[in-house]
Amino acid sequence: MSRLPPLLWLQAFESAARTLSFTAAGNELGVTQAAISQRVRLLEDRVGQKLFVRHARSLTLTPAGQAWLPSIHDAFTRISEGTLEVFGSTTEQPVTLRATPAIQQSWLAPRLITFHRAHPQVAIRLVSAIWPDDFGPEGADIEIRYGKGEWTGVEMQPLGEEHLLPVCSQALAETLDTPNDLAGHTLLHAVGFGVGWAGWLQAAGVAHVEAQCSSLTCDNQVMTLALASQGGGIALTHRRLMVQRTDLVAPFVESVPSDERFWLVRPSRRQIRNEASLLWRWLCSSINR
Structure with missing residues (x-):
């Protein structure tokens, strides 16, 4: 079994971390705010640490979330670039x-x-x-x-x-x-x-x-x-x-x-x-x- 979290969870984290909003992330990915929140919670359970600090009307990244985000960014960039290189446009x-x-x-x-x-x-x-x-x-x-x-x-x-x-x-x-x-x-x-x-x-x-x-x-x-x-x-x-x-x-x-x-x-x-x-x-x- 792969130790990597599901891609949907990683997408939810990346979008929410970039927008600092579960609602904006849901709009971007075409799902509800609740779905983004659930995927992030599942991801946090998987990695064993909180990734966001949840405020009344906003989000901020925890130190763990800030440290992990560049790796997620780079991974998605490499997937996008690799797809373009292999399949063209x-x-x-x-x-x-x-x-x-x-x-x-x-x-x-x-x-x-x-x-x-x-x-x-x-x-x-x-x-x-x-x-x-x-x-x-x-x-x-x-x-x-x-x-x-x-x-x-x-x-x-x-x-x-x-x-x-x-x-x-x-x-x-x-x-x-x-x-x-x-x-x-x-x-x-x-x-x-x-x-x-x-x-x-x-x-x-x-x-x-x-x-x-x-x-x-x-x-x-x-x-x-x-x-x-x-x-x-x-x-x-x-x-x-x-x-x-x-x-x-x-x-x-x-x-x-x-x-x-x-x-x-x-x-x-x-x-x-x-x-x-x-x-x-x-x-x-x-x-x-």
Whole structure:
């Protein structure tokens, strides 16, 4: 008898761990929330440890669940890639492109429009991801990741150096002459970035101002930029993401460099389909445009 737990239990765990929701996992796998909960409990009984901490309205992973999840991710990725290598794919299968919403709206959107007009026969499926773990077991042909490029098993192409700067609505910008004028305003924070407001304020020589500001924290840049555009505060964002925006302005010239950047990424050990290769070359050639 195999010592491995049933695949359905592992699928339930992986989906629930990725979404941190039994309900979302059930919707993803086409079963009920109760079915996901039961499969996870059976899995926990099999491995002899709790994998989730169950709160009233949410889930968090236990240390054991966090330690095990990368192995499960890798296993599903290898199954997906092995299936593709052996059986190939049909021309009707779309090219899956995964990226964060912020880079989709600014850098990616105009390039995809141009690519589609030139190659309407290539079907593209765009998938959103916010956190690094969202680049999970569902194999994407191409990804746009953010980080230091410390990933294995992939081919990478950087989009260029990144600098972060404050942005806000035009009306609010008219009240800001120097970084000291930020005192009393709301700083909009997007979590998950190596450089944040503390780093920018220090670089601008006004680190003391942060204690005089209100703060509002979001889990993604899309929301901080939306709040900033509506006068809800000042957001810190990448200069690259401002190219296509007309609803935000930069009140100061000061910017701070980041050792993190956006990268075009694709698996290095997977057989690349012609359509995916075509889109990859197009995106690589348009990095500096």
